[in-house]
Amino acid sequence: MGNNGEQLRMLVIGVGNRLRGDDAAGPRVADNIRSRALPGVHIIDHSGEGASLMEAWQSGETVFLVDAADSGGESGQIYEFAAHERSLPARFFRYSTHAFSVAESIELARVLDRLPARLHVYAIEGRDFGAGGTMSTEVSRAVEVVSDRIEALVLGIAHGSNAESDPCTNSVS
Amino acid sequence: MSNAKKSRTIKVDYMARVEGEGALFLKIRDGKVSDVKLKIFEPPRFFEAFLRGRKWTEAPDITARICGICPIAYQSSSISAMESIVGAKIDGPIRELRRLVYCGEWIESHVLHMAMLHAPDFLGYEDAIQMAKDHPDVVKNALRLKKIGNELMTVVGGREIHPINLRVGGFYRTPTKKQLLAMRDDLLWACDASVALTKLVSTFEFPDFERDYEFVAMRHPGEYPLWEGRLVSNRGLDIPIEDFFKHFEEEHVKHSTSLHSFVKLRGAYHVGPLARFNLNFDRLTPRCRELAQEIGVTPPCTNPFKSIVVRGFETLYACEESLRIIESYEEPEKPFIELAPRAGRGHGCSEAPRGICYHTYAIDDNGVITDARIAPPTAQNQRTMEEDLAAFVPRHADLPDDKLTWRCEQAVRNYDPCISCSCHFLRLHVDRD
Numbered sequence: 237m238g239n240n241g242e243q244l245r246m247l248v249i250g251v252g253n254r255l256r257g258d259d260a261a262g263p264r265v266a267d268n269i270r271s272r273a274l275p276g277v278h279i280i281d282h283s284g285e286g287a288s289l290m291e292a293w294q295s296g297e298t299v300f301l302v303d304a305a306d307s308g309g310e311s312g313q314i315y316e317f318a319a320h321e322r323s324l325p326a327r328f329f330r331y332s333t334h335a336f337s338v339a340e341s342i343e344l345a346r347v348l349d350r351l352p353a354r355l356h357v358y359a360i361e362g363r364d365f366g367a368g369g370t371m372s373t374e375v376s377r378a379v380e381v382v383s384d385r386i387e388a389l390v391l392g393i394a395h396g397s398n399a400e401s402d403p404c405t406n407s408v409s
Numbered sequence: 410m411s412n413a414k415k416s417r418t419i420k421v422d423y424m425a426r427v428e429g430e431g432a433l434f435l436k437i438r439d440g441k442v443s444d445v446k447l448k449i450f451e452p453p454r455f456f457e458a459f460l461r462g463r464k465w466t467e468a469p470d471i472t473a474r475i476c477g478i479c480p481i482a483y484q485s486s487s488i489s490a491m492e493s494i495v496g497a498k499i500d501g502p503i504r505e506l507r508r509l510v511y512c513g514e515w516i517e518s519h520v521l522h523m524a525m526l527h528a529p530d531f532l533g534y535e536d537a538i539q540m541a542k543d544h545p546d547v548v549k550n551a552l553r554l555k556k557i558g559n560e561l562m563t564v565v566g567g568r569e570i571h572p573i574n575l576r577v578g579g580f581y582r583t584p585t586k587k588q589l590l591a592m593r594d595d596l597l598w599a600c601d602a603s604v605a606l607t608k609l610v611s612t613f614e615f616p617d618f619e620r621d622y623e624f625v626a627m628r629h630p631g632e633y634p635l636w637e638g639r640l641v642s643n644r645g646l647d648i649p650i651e652d653f654f655k656h657f658e659e660e661h662v663k664h665s666t667s668l669h670s671f672v673k674l675r676g677a678y679h680v681g682p683l684a685r686f687n688l689n690f691d692r693l694t695p696r697c698r699e700l701a702q703e704i705g706v707t708p709p710c711t712n713p714f715k716s717i718v719v720r721g722f723e724t725l726y727a728c729e730e731s732l733r734i735i736e737s738y739e740e741p742e743k744p745f746i747e748l749a750p751r752a753g754r755g756h757g758c759s760e761a762p763r764g765i766c767y768h769t770y771a772i773d774d775n776g777v778i779t780d781a782r783i784a785p786p787t788a789q790n791q792r793t794m795e796e797d798l799a800a801f802v803p804r805h806a807d808l809p810d811d812k813l814t815w816r817c818e819q820a821v822r823n824y825d826p827c828i829s830c831s832c833h834f835l836r837l838h839v840d841r842d
Contacts, residue, residue: 348541348545
């Protein structure tokens with residue numbers, strides 16, 4: 237519960253495809269959070285399709301969005317952004333005739349004033365996104381780190397403390 | 410013109426706002442295009458190969474995975490092909506629902522392409538995010554329109570991406586009348602919104618560029634084509650679907666992992682909204698035709714840049730057709746007709762947002778697929794895209810490379826190419842030296 241006793245609406249969105257190796261990072265974090273039965277948290281899996289993603293986070297005041305990344309970094313590296321405060325780096329963008337992705341949907345929502353009050357984005361650098369592939373060890377470890385991080389933030393918010401510390405970029409070796 | 414400008418190469422390694430990965434290579438000599446290649450470098454996806462050995466009823470769900478934005482086209486064509494093998498004729502509410510879910514796909518695909526991906530080209534923005542800063546209401550309305558298309562997909566198809574409710578013989582479950590009528594108000598709004606969007610894009614500045622295309626589309630006796638019809642062209646083609654490979658041929662080219670299609674003895678052809686519009690204008694609703702007359706874009710329209718306007722007409726059509734179906738819908742007693750396999754070959758074709766999607770399958774007496782061939786729309790348009798560039802670039806050869814690249818990308822995006830489903834497509838490389 238929040239400081240004023242109202243139920244804070246927290247949402248965890250795990251973006252990705254469970255059947256494509258490291259792309260399962262988002263849904264795996266969602267699974268972890270689900271299994272920890274945290275108070276006041278709603279959890280969804282999502283394909284990452286931008287337009288519907290913008291709809292999905294409308295229901296959350298504090299949203300934790302987890303997605304795999306392929307930005308040229310070290311496998312397992314975690315990028316954490318307070319997307320409600322600043323734009324995502326350009327390397328996380330990818331347009332196509334068919335869809336716009338997570339980064340584009342965040343920036344489009346910012347322009348259209350459709351961002352949630354707090355949007356914490358965790359991007360986990362992946363290595364293998366092949367169909368039917370298994371998750372790499374580095375990404376598996378990063379999944380646990382991100383899950384713990386979100387749990388700490390959720391519990392902090394639920395207990396009324398100012399647990400939403402400054403965003404940072406971590407590397408999981 | 411300096412010698413340096415007489416001869417140059419422009420190369421775009423990754424083209425923005427197209428689906429999949431490919432490149433465009435242009436070689437210009439003395440102001441003329443001496444070489445143009447759309448290079449496709451996605452790996453082959455082997456869909457046709459791994460369909461073999463699967464049950465005939467699995468094809469709709471497997472082929473839906475070829476594309477995330479037009480899965481209904483793949484499901485429709487594979488279902489049609491399978492039903493044609495056993496001589497099934499599906500009518501009544503099930504047929505209507507098939508048109509309805511296809512309308513949902515058209516709405517979401519056309520609106521995404523028009524407002525988010527192609528409009529920035531005409532308005533001079535890098536992307537839709539930049540455009541949204543100056544035109545927020547356009548983007549907001551487009552997103553709402555697209556959402557309505559997604560909802561149609563969900564209500565009829567089970568989910569908005571890769572629907573799972575379509576099957577050979579019908580659906581696994583049909584929606585209630587109440588579920589469909591719940592979308593009526595949204596669709597009434599969508600009709601007006603699509604008119605407004607179409608009028609807006611019609612005010613864009615279009616390059617003075619026209620070509621004498623062979624347009625190929627389906628044609629139905631009484632409807633604007635979605636699932637059924639013959640294949641016709643403006644050069645006399647009028648054939649049943651099963652004769653596709655008697656008149657069309659695919660060839661492998663060195664620079665592409667996709668096949669290039671052409672009309673035998675003639676060459677490149679053009680499929681998609683512009684082809685449908687030119688060949689089926691009389692099948693559009695009165696409101697669509699009136700809008701076209703008012704805007705001044707009527708057949709024959711041979712400027713590919715105006716395809717963005719035609720997508721608007723088709724969005725309005727899909728909204729109106731959805732309303733008609735929803736209001737007249739009667740829940741069927743059973744969601745599907747039970748069909749038993751028998752050995753044979755079948756053919757299916759439907760009008761994906763970006764053009765005809767042809768499938769043919771052979772199955773044995775147990776319903777096991779023994780052969781599969783799929784001709785996706787982008788592969789069919791690929792040669793036409795190259796020929797467009799060869800004709801378009803000389804008129805703009807004096808532009809600096811960045812501006813020329815912009816123009817070339819815009820010309821390619823006229824087709825809304827999908828490399829993922831054609832296994833096909835784009836980087837730009839212009840060689841002027």
